[in-house]
Amino acid sequence: MNKVVSRQQLSRGITRLEIQAPRIAEIRQPGQFVIVCLAEDSERIPLTIADSDPQRGNITLVIQNVGHSTQELGNLRVGESLFAVTGPLGHPTELPDQGCALCVGGGVGAAVVHPIAQGLHRRGVKVTSIIGARTREQLIFETELRRFGDLIVCTDDGSHGCTGLVTDPLRTQLAAGPWAVVYAVGPAAMMQAVAELTRPAQIRTIVSLNPVMIDGTGMCGGCRVSVGGVTKFACVDGPEFDGHLVDYHDLLDRLTTYHTFEKSGPGGAKDHCKL
Amino acid sequence: MNQLTQSRMPSRQHLPIPRQKMPEQDAAARADNFNEVNLGLTEEAARLEAGRCLQCKKPRCVGGCPVAVNIPKFLGLVAENRLAEAAHVLRCDNALPAVTGRVCPQEKQCEAHCVLGRKGSAVGIGYLERFVADWADQHCPPPAAAISAQGKKVAIVGSGPAGLTAAGELARRGYAVTIYEALHKAGGVLSYGIPEFRLPKKIVAREIERLQAAGVTFRCNVVIGRTYTIQELQAQFDAIFIANGAGLPAFMNIPGESLKGVYAANEYLTRINLMNAHRFPDSRTPVLNGRRVAVIGAGNVAMDAVRSARRLGAAEAMIVYRRSRNEMPARIEEINHAEAEGITLQLLTAPLEIIGDDRRWVTGLKCQRMQMGAPDASGRARPEPVPGSEFILPCDVVVMAIGTRANPLLTATCPELKLNAHGNIIVDENGMTSLAGVFAGGDIVRGAATVILAMGDGKRAAKSIDQHLRAQPPAAN
Ligand SMILES: Cc1cc2nc3c(=O)[nH]c(=O)nc-3n(C[C@H](O)[C@H](O)[C@H](O)COP(=O)(O)OP(=O)(O)OC[C@H]3O[C@@H](n4cnc5c(N)ncnc54)[C@H](O)[C@@H]3O)c2cc1C
Ligand SMILES: Cc1cc2nc3c(=O)[nH]c(=O)nc-3n(C[C@H](O)[C@H](O)[C@H](O)COP(=O)(O)OP(=O)(O)OC[C@H]3O[C@@H](n4cnc5c(N)ncnc54)[C@H](O)[C@@H]3O)c2cc1C
Ligand code: SF4
Ligand code: SF4
Ligand code: FES
Numbered sequence: 075m076n077k078v079v080s081r082q083q084l085s086r087g088i089t090r091l092e093i094q095a096p097r098i099a100e101i102r103q104p105g106q107f108v109i110v111c112l113a114e115d116s117e118r119i120p121l122t123i124a125d126s127d128p129q130r131g132n133i134t135l136v137i138q139n140v141g142h143s144t145q146e147l148g149n150l151r152v153g154e155s156l157f158a159v160t161g162p163l164g165h166p167t168e169l170p171d172q173g174c175a176l177c178v179g180g181g182v183g184a185a186v187v188h189p190i191a192q193g194l195h196r197r198g199v200k201v202t203s204i205i206g207a208r209t210r211e212q213l214i215f216e217t218e219l220r221r222f223g224d225l226i227v228c229t230d231d232g233s234h235g236c237t238g239l240v241t242d243p244l245r246t247q248l249a250a251g252p253w254a255v256v257y258a259v260g261p262a263a264m265m266q267a268v269a270e271l272t273r274p275a276q277i278r279t280i281v282s283l284n285p286v287m288i289d290g291t292g293m294c295g296g297c298r299v300s301v302g303g304v305t306k307f308a309c310v311d312g313p314e315f316d317g318h319l320v321d322y323h324d325l326l327d328r329l330t331t332y333h334t335f336e337k338s339g340p341g342g343a344k345d346h347c348k349l
Numbered sequence: 350m351n352q353l354t355q356s357r358m359p360s361r362q363h364l365p366i367p368r369q370k371m372p373e374q375d376a377a378a379r380a381d382n383f384n385e386v387n388l389g390l391t392e393e394a395a396r397l398e399a400g401r402c403l404q405c406k407k408p409r410c411v412g413g414c415p416v417a418v419n420i421p422k423f424l425g426l427v428a429e430n431r432l433a434e435a436a437h438v439l440r441c442d443n444a445l446p447a448v449t450g451r452v453c454p455q456e457k458q459c460e461a462h463c464v465l466g467r468k469g470s471a472v473g474i475g476y477l478e479r480f481v482a483d484w485a486d487q488h489c490p491p492p493a494a495a496i497s498a499q500g501k502k503v504a505i506v507g508s509g510p511a512g513l514t515a516a517g518e519l520a521r522r523g524y525a526v527t528i529y530e531a532l533h534k535a536g537g538v539l540s541y542g543i544p545e546f547r548l549p550k551k552i553v554a555r556e557i558e559r560l561q562a563a564g565v566t567f568r569c570n571v572v573i574g575r576t577y578t579i580q581e582l583q584a585q586f587d588a589i590f591i592a593n594g595a596g597l598p599a600f601m602n603i604p605g606e607s608l609k610g611v612y613a614a615n616e617y618l619t620r621i622n623l624m625n626a627h628r629f630p631d632s633r634t635p636v637l638n639g640r641r642v643a644v645i646g647a648g649n650v651a652m653d654a655v656r657s658a659r660r661l662g663a664a665e666a667m668i669v670y671r672r673s674r675n676e677m678p679a680r681i682e683e684i685n686h687a688e689a690e691g692i693t694l695q696l697l698t699a700p701l702e703i704i705g706d707d708r709r710w711v712t713g714l715k716c717q718r719m720q721m722g723a724p725d726a727s728g729r730a731r732p733e734p735v736p737g738s739e740f741i742l743p744c745d746v747v748v749m750a751i752g753t754r755a756n757p758l759l760t761a762t763c764p765e766l767k768l769n770a771h772g773n774i775i776v777d778e779n780g781m782t783s784l785a786g787v788f789a790g791g792d793i794v795r796g797a798a799t800v801i802l803a804m805g806d807g808k809r810a811a812k813s814i815d816q817h818l819r820a821q822p823p824a825a826n
Contacts, residue, residue: 097576111533111570115625117633118533143633158533160570288619288634291531291572292756293596295613298606305600305607310758324607327709331609332635 075155079132084214085207087139088182089148090124095159096131098123104193105167105282105314108133109290110147111158117143120287120309122186123162125218133159136185136214163290164313168280169193173254176247177203177219178240178268180260184215186282187259195222199254202226204243206260210234241267253277258317262326269317279317283308283325286332300324368470369398376689380659383545383627386686387451390473392430395480399427402472405464410474413462415805418442420459420474427477436485439478444514444804447486447552448539450479452649453801454680486555491562492521501818504529504586506573506759509537510800511592511791513556514807515814520563522815527586528565531572534623537594539800541623542615544653546660547683550622574759579766579787587821588786588814591766591774592807595792597756600749601645605703610637610711614646614654614750621657639746641665643714645700646750647677652684654748655692666692669742671699671719671732695742697721697732703747713741753797771796779813780806788814 080092098108102123109118125134139145150156167190175194179187184205194201201223207213210233219225226243227235236243240260248256248271255278258268265281272279285297285308292310299308302319306312372388373379379386390398402424410420419438426435439446453459455475463471503519505512508530516526534540536553561567573579573593582589598613600606617636620626624634642658644651647670658666668687670677673696677684688694695716702715718738721730755772767775767783773796774789776782782789790806792798 101576114533115632117624158570160531160533160572161575163572163575288616288624289532291596292758293531293598294616294619295598295600296616298600300607305602328607328609331637 075157076159077155078150078152079130081150081152084136085212087148088185088212088214089137089139090185090214091135091137091147091150092127092132093135093156093159094131095133095161096128098159098161099126099131099133100128102126102133102162102189103166104169104189106162106164106189107290107313108135108159108161109163109287110135110156110160112143112146112150113157116146116157118288118290119143119147120163120284120290120313122189122282124185124188124215125192136182138182160290163309165311167193167257167314168255169197170199170254171197172199174200174202174252176244176253176256177201178244178256178258178260178264179203179205179215179219180240180264181207181212182214183258183260183264183282184213184219187257188215188218190257190259191219191222202247204228204240204247206230206240239267240264241271244268244271248272248275248277251275251277255280256317257281262322262329265317265320266322269320273318276318280314281317281320282314283312283320285325285328366397366401368401368473369394369476371473371476373686376686376691379546380690383657383660385549386546387479389483390476390480392484395427395477396430398473399424399477401465402428403464409462409464410459410472414442414459415799415801416442416808418459418478423481424472424474424477427481432481432484433489435481436489439481440485443478443801444517444808445510445556445800446478447482448510448548448556449801449804450475450477450482451548451552452543452680454799456681458801486552491559500525501587502527502585503588503590503814503818504582505590505592506579506582507531507537507591507593507791507793508535508557508567508569509592509594509791509803510539511594511803511807511810512537512590513560514804515590515592515790515811516560516565516807517563518808518811519814520560520565522811524814524818526565528560528567529571529573529577529582530567530569531593532623533569535567535569537592538596541619542650542653544618544622544657546656547653572758574762579759579763579784583784583786587818588788590807590810590814591759591782591787591789591793592791592803593756593759593793595753595755595773595795595797597754598749599752599754601700601751603700603702605705605711606749608703608705608709608711608747610639610705610745611703611747612637612749614644614650614748615753617654617748618650618657621661627657627661636661637746638662639711639744641667641744642746642748643667643669643695643700643742643744644748644750645669645714646752647672647679648750648752649679649683650753651748651750652679652687654750656683656687656690658746658748659690659692663746665744667695667742667744668692669695669698669700669714669716671697672730673697673721676729698742699732699734701739704741711745711747713743714747715739715741753792755793755796779816780810781813781817786817 625632626636791803
């Protein structure tokens with residue numbers, strides 16, 4: 075049982091939870107995630123460890139409400155408990171020892187990129203972050219990311235920072251290089267767009283993939299992704315991969331597997347028929 | 350030999366009694382539910398069946414059992430209706446008789462060696478083992494917690510049959526045992542792999558409660574290699590037993606494996622057994638329930654997957670296997686049950702490619718017919734393609750059940766553990782790894798094997814750990 079010690083509504087649909095998980099808080103590294111299970115019969119949901127406080131034994135999760143389980147998690151109140159939090163899982167982010175790095179986060183990806191920027195900053199790497207959201211209300215982790223270096227903000231509707239997508243300021247920044255590495259976390263289409271921009275100059279680009287997961291230990295094979303034509307299990311081989319080698323189309327497509335189910339509600343399972 | 354045994358036979362009139370049939374759920378009804386298929390012998394049938402045993406002086410059946418259960422003794426006690434004593438005899442050699450009675454490949458092990466097998470039908474040792482274990486669960490109190498004799502602590506990684514058996518043996522010897530399990534529920538394959546209709550989850554749950562009552566601590570949701578390393582466990586415990594199984598699913602690497610509707614059997618079965626996907630939306634995790642499901646492989650895993658597909662409502666659930674019926678590795682009973690439930694067998698059929706539509710949903714499996722060729726070096730006939738025999742088997746879900754390998758997650762974080770070429774941990778004759786005080790057993794050592802072999806390893810490791818720790822000075826505190 076892991077208790078919720080603080081809760082903050084970051085925007086409509088995005089919740090930040092601080093959860094008691096002392097061991098994970100103590101050893102987690104940038105890029106790692108946990109699998110949470112709200113109740114014994116809940117789904118097992120992968121979530122990035124956005125931050126941790128080893129002294130108090132807490133980890134921070136930032137949850138975007140996209141479906142049933144993320145909604146239930148987002149509705150948790152302080153003092154309530156999760157049935158299980160397992161981790162830290164996945165490989166830690168590959169971090170350079172020096173130079174300059176760009177961190178690009180779209181939507182809830184800003185929270186996922188946060189521990190990476192934090193890790194880079196602790197090693198003395200110069201960090202520039204670019205984060206974007208649809209509107210000002212949906213922008214998260216602005217203050218947090220500003221602590222680690224320069225921050226460029228953009229919104230689709232121009233309600234905050236520059237108008238447009240994260241790829242717009244990215245273009246300018248790339249030209250201003252040199253960059254040791256670019257990290258991109260967000261919707262698959264965004265990560266793909268970033269990777270296409272960094273490809274010509276062959277700037278090392280690392281993306282964090284979010285396939286459906288169950289166990290998170292390499293046992294089920296459900297999280298498989300195609301990287302450089304080779305099948306990888308994101309939970310144990312990733313979740314971060316070389317952004318120039320990822321098959322984003324395959325990732326996006328596989329994420330839609332349970333759409334019919336999630337939308338059809340009661341009876342969905344039996345109604346589902348494709349032949 | 351046969352004659353000799355017969356002349357020692359206690360009473361000849363035992364012979365004409367036929368092997369008792371296992372009562373089972375009606376095939377048509379059960380193809381729609383996940384309740385256990387076999388209903389268990391009645392006390393009367395069990396007595397009759399046990400009475401068929403000839404009480405051989407040199408019981409061959411025992412030689413066929415990997416843990417050498419004293420079969421004639423427990424059968425003799427059943428025949429005399431001394432069931433509590435029978436349960437005790439059984440438990441001395443076998444920590445999980447309610448499980449093995451249900452899932453052991455008896456026709457290849459104990460029953461294969463029973464002398465009566467030659468005369469027609471072997472004694473139903475598995476049925477009786479199950480009967481006695483179920484009876485004892487109802488009628489005998491669980492053992493009292495052992496008092497920790499020497500305060501020594503043992504960590505076990507993985508709560509499958511190997512880990513559970515070792516835990517029971519060590520707790521009985523007075524060790525303080527902690528089992529670490531990566532998933533949120535203990536039991537290993539017994540919980541996430543083997544379906545309810547073959548092994549009811551309450552049986553596994555009961556065994557876990559028994560161990561808890563005996564003082565074993567379960568720490569679920571801990572991944573060794575991530576949450577703690579083996580080195581960290583070594584600092585806290587006097588000995589370690591690694592039994593993390595062989596849970597890394599193999600794919601065929603044929604085109605189309607990333608189409609929607611393709612599962613590894615582990616995922617398909619985990620969704621159902623661990624996450625209750627068959628009850629979705631009353632449960633939280635869905636599973637695709639295809640109309641036509643093709644399961645590739647013919648072992649126990651494949652049978653479990655294909656029979657689950659049928660229960661999820663598949664109009665057609667098929668086994669696709671490149672060899673012939675004789676080579677199917679699954680338990681005979683599972684194959685018979687599957688056929689009775691309307692499962693079709695596409696034998697001598699090798700998949701070449703999974704076909705999808707323009708939205709990347711599976712629509713079929715491109716296959717090739719095979720024929721059995723000349724035996725290869727291992728003496729096993731090799732299937733060879735029949736030229737020009739390609740065809741498309743329409744289906745909307747494909748489940749890969751072609752085997753599992755050693756999961757490298759733990760071993761990759763402990764390079765001091767010596768592995769073989771397949772990634773399995775190498776152990777000596779006592780079950781000890783290349784690290785002193787660290788033992789291993791079950792599928793992580795053998796590759797995907799059987800429940801009883803994993804249990805045998807757990808038992809042996811517990812004995813070795815006991816010897817290893819007795820040879821050391823007592824704990825400081
Ligand atoms: C390593 C990893 C780290 C992640 N970190 C975070 C995080 O820090 N914060 C966060 O909010 N989310 C994160 N995710 C995504 C999160 O796990 C999913 O949003 C969640 O599982 C959806 O569950 P649900 O029941 O709410 O939605 P569902 O009802 O299952 O699905 C709703 C919709 O979301 C889509 N979906 C399902 N699973 C995923 C998935 N894994 N990723 C993206 N979309 C999905 C479905 O296709 C559907 O359209 C991460 C995923 C991975 C693999
Ligand atoms: C679907 C299916 C059907 C089968 N049917 C039969 C049958 O009918 N008869 C038969 O004899 N055999 C059968 N088998 C094979 C049998 O189940 C296995 O041989 C046996 O379970 C192996 O036992 P084990 O204890 O070595 O490992 P497992 O049962 O695999 O248990 C290992 C446990 O360790 C956990 N674990 C893994 N890594 C870690 C880690 N790093 N940290 C913590 N925990 C970890 C896993 O989550 C798992 O719970 C079947 C297998 C499957 C998959
Ligand atoms: S443990 Fe298995 S092999 Fe041994 S007697 Fe029991 S059923 Fe037979
Ligand atoms: S089970 Fe068969 S082999 Fe074993 S003692 Fe009885 S008759 Fe003999
Ligand atoms: S989540 Fe099961 S293998 Fe990655």
